[in-house]
Amino acid sequence: MDEKHILARARRGDLAAFEELVRQNEKRVYAVALRSCGSPEDAADITQEVFLRAWRSIESFRGDSGFTTWLFRITANLCVDFARRKTAQPPVQSLEGEDEAGRPVADPAPTPEEQLENSELGRELAAALDAVSEEHRRIVLLRDVSGLSYTEIAEALEISEGTVKSRLSRARIALRTILQKRGNLLAPASSNDTKGGGDA
Secondary structure, three states, X not given: OOHHHHHHHHHOOOHHHHHHHHHHHHHHHHHHHHHHHOOHHHHHHHHHHHHHHHHHHHHHOOOOOOHHHHHHHHHHHHHHHHHHHHHHOOOOOOOOOEOOOOOEOOOOOOOXXXXXXXXXXXXXXXXXXXXXXXXXXXXXXXXXXXXXXXXXXXXXXXXXXXXXXXXXXXXXXXXXXXXXXXXXXXXXXXXXXXXXXXXX
């Protein structure tokens, strides 16, 4: 049975049909979430939340775009939420000083001074992100924090890859300007691959 018929059944509340849609898409959703957060546990949580939200709103899905595109948009939104929280939170220093065998281990966590600096930079970046448009904020979070490809972002936002690149370039310039005005020289790294065509 093709996706269209399975989707029609799922929209009527057929849980077995929706579970088939989950089976068809969960690996890709998980892969995107893992690329975004870097943690298998967090990726699993994001994946679970994606399908929970999809199930709750499946009846309102109008089919203007493909189900996979709609599902990927939910995934991207959750990745943005996760990235925003990660940007705003300073790293947590581990309190563990010994390994399982009781031997002292080198502490890879930042020193208190580094942790303070990182938290300050995180707050500066979070404040700068809040100052740009939602359009630019989403592009930066999806690309520079979540690490999604241009193709994945284009699919999630339903725009061309050229538009993704041009918006990202302008968003980075806007962030750099805001950070410099705030007295912070930290700026998102620019990349030659953002050059190219596309309409914002």
